[in-house]
Amino acid sequence: MDWALNLERIVLSLLRPMEDVLPLSVAPTMPFVAHDFGQTFSKSSDALRRIRADIVAGKLQPGQKLSFKFLVTCYDMGTSPLREALCQLAGQGMVELESQRGFRVAPVSRADLEDVIAMRAHAEIYAAGLSITRGNDAWRRNLGDASLAFTLVAAKAGDQRPIDERWEEIHRRFHFALIGACGSPTLLQFCKQISHRYDRYRRIAIPVQAVMAGPAQDHREITQAALSGNSKQAQSLLRRHIDDMAGVVLERYHRGAWMPKD
Amino acid sequence: MDWALNLERIVLSLLRPMEDVLPLSVAPTMPFVAHDFGQTFSKSSDALRRIRADIVAGKLQPGQKLSFKFLVTCYDMGTSPLREALCQLAGQGMVELESQRGFRVAPVSRADLEDVIAMRAHAEIYAAGLSITRGNDAWRRNLGDASLAFTLVAAKAGDQRPIDERWEEIHRRFHFALIGACGSPTLLQFCKQISHRYDRYRRIAIPVQAVMAGPAQDHREITQAALSGNSKQAQSLLRRHIDDMAGVVLERYHRGAWMPKD
DNA sequence: TGGCAGCGCAATTTCGAAAATCCATCGCTG
DNA sequence: CAGCGATGGATTTTCGAAATTGCGCTGCCA
Numbered sequence: 001m002d003w004a005l006n007l008e009r010i011v012l013s014l015l016r017p018m019e020d021v022l023p024l025s026v027a028p029t030m031p032f033v034a035h036d037f038g039q040t041f042s043k044s045s046d047a048l049r050r051i052r053a054d055i056v057a058g059k060l061q062p063g064q065k066l067s068f069k070f071l072v073t074c075y076d077m078g079t080s081p082l083r084e085a086l087c088q089l090a091g092q093g094m095v096e097l098e099s100q101r102g103f104r105v106a107p108v109s110r111a112d113l114e115d116v117i118a119m120r121a122h123a124e125i126y127a128a129g130l131s132i133t134r135g136n137d138a139w140r141r142n143l144g145d146a147s148l149a150f151t152l153v154a155a156k157a158g159d160q161r162p163i164d165e166r167w168e169e170i171h172r173r174f175h176f177a178l179i180g181a182c183g184s185p186t187l188l189q190f191c192k193q194i195s196h197r198y199d200r201y202r203r204i205a206i207p208v209q210a211v212m213a214g215p216a217q218d219h220r221e222i223t224q225a226a227l228s229g230n231s232k233q234a235q236s237l238l239r240r241h242i243d244d245m246a247g248v249v250l251e252r253y254h255r256g257a258w259m260p261k262d
Numbered sequence: 263m264d265w266a267l268n269l270e271r272i273v274l275s276l277l278r279p280m281e282d283v284l285p286l287s288v289a290p291t292m293p294f295v296a297h298d299f300g301q302t303f304s305k306s307s308d309a310l311r312r313i314r315a316d317i318v319a320g321k322l323q324p325g326q327k328l329s330f331k332f333l334v335t336c337y338d339m340g341t342s343p344l345r346e347a348l349c350q351l352a353g354q355g356m357v358e359l360e361s362q363r364g365f366r367v368a369p370v371s372r373a374d375l376e377d378v379i380a381m382r383a384h385a386e387i388y389a390a391g392l393s394i395t396r397g398n399d400a401w402r403r404n405l406g407d408a409s410l411a412f413t414l415v416a417a418k419a420g421d422q423r424p425i426d427e428r429w430e431e432i433h434r435r436f437h438f439a440l441i442g443a444c445g446s447p448t449l450l451q452f453c454k455q456i457s458h459r460y461d462r463y464r465r466i467a468i469p470v471q472a473v474m475a476g477p478a479q480d481h482r483e484i485t486q487a488a489l490s491g492n493s494k495q496a497q498s499l500l501r502r503h504i505d506d507m508a509g510v511v512l513e514r515y516h517r518g519a520w521m522p523k524d
Numbered sequence: 525t526g527g528c529a530g531c532g533c534a535a536t537t538t539c540g541a542a543a544a545t546c547c548a549t550c551g552c553t554g
Numbered sequence: 555c556a557g558c559g560a561t562g563g564a565t566t567t568t569c570g571a572a573a574t575t576g577c578g579c580t581g582c583c584a
Contacts, residue, residue: 011532042362042567044568069534078570080342084349100537341539343539362544362545
């Protein structure tokens with residue numbers, strides 16, 4: 001295996017944003033970046049990405065009122081693109097819309113967390129099964145790269161660095177590389193949306209990288225099973241991986257339940 | 263069983279719109295209706311409902327360009343609420359948004375149809391299983407009512423009346439009564455969205471009620487299995503029901519594939 | 525003192541116009 | 555004559571202000 005070439009491909013793939021899912025950044029997307037990758041960005045889509053990222057990162061807290069006065073000064077744009085973004089986020093369950101009374105960040109609750117965990121597990125495991133059955137060589141290569149990339153950034157035990165956007169992106173890339181060949185755009189979109197909701201819980205419950213050291217090993221095992229076409233084993237490993245993480249998140253949620261903020 | 267009281271309850275339940283899913287009407291929702299049922303409506307939500315209904319009914323054809331000039335005159339409102347509605351519909355896969363190039367009705371294709379069918383079947387059957395396990399008496403009563411209501415409006419064989427909004431609403435009400443106790447808001451919302459997409463295909467493929475006479479019997483059998491708590495049997499009946507219908511839709515689609523319109 | 529109607533402020537929602545972008549056409553150049 | 559860049563019109567996108575709605579306060583009345 002040509003190590004240098006391999007690394008280069010991985011690095012390049014990390015630089016390229018994963019269409020509309022990954023760019024989690026608070027800074028506005030640069031126009032030239034958008035154009036370079038064949039996708040035009042508007043203020044609306046920027047608003048969508050930035051607000052979602054800030055919700056997932058916990059900068060906008062669960063239950064927080066999102067007044068337009070506040071948003072206009074925060075994100076430096078008119079109400080129209082903001083409203084558009086909030087509407088889409090409402091459809092994804094990231095914000096709540098009460099007619100004539102504005103928007104607020106979707107509150108957190110044990111019931112919602114359990115719902116999110118159950119749906120994410122079911123959808124992602126199902127998609128993984130399809131993907132492993134249907135995946136071709138390009139998919140296998142991409143999965144290998146994503147897994148390796150995650151290994152490279154994975155924390156050592158005891159690492160107290162906070163989880164940041166880069167870590168999130170690489171982590172997310174692995175999970176979507178795994179299910180990317182499932183063949184169903186609808187299922188993929190559902191997985192994207194539910195994972196954003198899940199990530200918010202995980203991100204608030206597990207702010208530092210230390211706890212996420214174990215998953216690197218999980219990812220490698222899942223990758224191995226997936227690449228060898230053993231979909232049953234990959235699915236059960238994935239289920240264990242998701243359950244383990246969900247257990248930690250649930251337990252932490254139960255202890256220090258986050259309060260809505262007004 | 264008190265027949266008159268039963269009928270009255272069913273009729274009443276039919277008059278009440280099923281929150282945001284059912285009101286499929288081209289006329290704007292009356293304000294007093296909105297207030298009466300504890301939900302305020304805005305022009306945006308009206309636009310959402312009306313446009314979605316028109317897409318499902320085929321009045322807005324697959325692939326059709328949705329220019330604001332056209333929409334503003336059609337729906338008699340400004341661009342803001344229309345834009346908001348279109349954004350949400352884009353998130354639900356009913357319209358496509360190409361940045362800076364406007365909106366168009368989501369095109370139809372065999373691949374999309376197969377995706378929609380597969381996802382609808384998987385999600386709805388899964389939800390039905392959960393619902394039957396978790397449902398309480400209120401759920402059973404509601405399911406019985408919905409099934410009976412559908413029986414009452416179901417067509418006799420050879421009925422050439424076109425499928426209208428009322429038929430759609432009662433049909434939809436049955437399917438959601440079945441899965442209503444699944445316990446997962448997220449899963450329910452997914453089922454709602456995917457069913458709208460599926461309904462569009464079915465509605466264009468099967469414009470008259472005649473073909474939909476068989477399903478009434480299916481519904482009764484499914485209800486019976488569900489009410490007796492036999493989730494496995496209900497699921498397999500539901501699967502057969504969905505597969506049968508999907509087969510007809512697919513076959514008709516294949517014969518007379520609808521062309522995009524500009 | 526408790527309750528309710530009316531009033532005024534603040535916030536959302538909607539509109540109409542300005543700005544930015546795209547597309548087709550035309551003219552120029554090699 | 556083909557290819558490329560500029561120009562004009564049409565459309566989308568965004569903004570700022572008007573209109574509408576909700577909410578809290580005050581004052582009146584029982």
